[in-house]
Amino acid sequence: MSYRTALSEVLTSVIAPSVEVTGTQGKFPRGAVTALGRAGLLGLTVSTEFGGGGRGLPEAVEVVARTARVCPATAAVLQSHYAAVAAIESYGSAWVRGEIAAGRHLASLALAEDGTGEQGVEAQLLVSRSVAARSxxxxxxxxxxxxxxxxxxxxxxxxxxxxxxxxxxxxxWAVPAHAPDLFVPARPGDAGPYGSATSTVFADPVLVPADAMLGGDGGGLDIVLRTVLPWLLELRAAAGAEAFRSLAADGGSVRRPADSLAPS
Incomplete structure (x- = not known):
């Protein structure tokens, strides 16, 4: 089955029927994520060597754009996932890449921080006040x-x-979500489409193995500039274009799920 056919089936059978709950109640689309994983779409851009689809940015853009027509929250989750996987695919462990390919692992970006000024989301990804100390x-x-x-x-x-x-x-760094002392507020923040669970993550501190580093020490800026940011901008543009088309089709009425498309 092609990824396009698989996506059509997931959109029709899982995402569309639950979009009202996601958009109105702000419930994270867990069922959609699970179905996307089972259909091979979470692993779409992972190398075939690890069981993934072996596809690239154009195919990821297509998946995000088609999903955004139906559910902006699920599209936002896919945006962050595919951008994170782009870095993991080049520098992550074989085990994580295999888990993503198998549809059992959802990745996200944790790059933007307080205190980085008003330069916009993209500029915030290039500066970090996060402190790392090795023992x-x-x-x-x-x-x-x-x-x-x-x-x-x-x-x-x-x-x-x-x-x-x-x-x-x-x-x-590849930080496991189950790592002790990671804290997420019970109520998500206002950024991002309603239902995308876009919020703040606190680490004070979180402990990770030294081999969780992605690339070399100090080399992350190059990874963000050359890999993460290009993927993120393309994916966000695709989702944003579909959101505007949906608004136009609705006569310009504003719907909460499409209020914001902030990626991370």
Whole structure:
């Protein structure tokens, strides 16, 4: 079965019937995520070597755009997931890549922070006040990450911090959502489509193994600029275009699920 056919089936049988609950009650679309995983769409961009679909950004854009026509919240979750997977695919562990390919792992981005000024969401991804301190094989990360999609719902976060020892740049980490001392408020924030569980994630600190680093120490800025941000901008543009088309089709009426398309 092609990914287009698989997506059509999930949109028709799972996402469309539950969009009212997601959009009105703000309930995270867990059933949609599970169905997307089973259909191979969470692993769409993972290498075939690990059981994924082996597809790239154009196919991910198509999936997000078609999903946004039906459910903006689910589209926002896919935006953050695919952008995070782009980094994981290049620098993550074989086990995580296999879990994503198998549809059992939802990833998200935890990059934007307080105190990074008014430059806009994209600029906020390039600066980090998150502190990383290593002790043996363990790294302690302290931060308050904002606009995290699927906060408390994802299985891992691509997380940015200041470098451990490098003089400048960022360092990226794969932070498991089950790691002790990660805290997500019970009520999601106002950013992001209603139902996307976009909120703040606190770490004070969260402990991760040193080998959770994605790429080299200080090399995260290059990864964000060359990989994460291009994916995020393309995916967000696709979702945003569909949201505007939906508004036009509805005669310009404003619906809460399409109020915001903030990615992380």
């Amino acid at each position: 043996g094989d363990v790294v302690a990360l302290r931060a308050r990450k904002h606009r995290v999609v699927a906060a408390g719902e994802a299985d891992s976060y691509v997380w940015s911090s200041q470098p451990l020892t490098a003089p400048d740049g960022l360092t990226l």
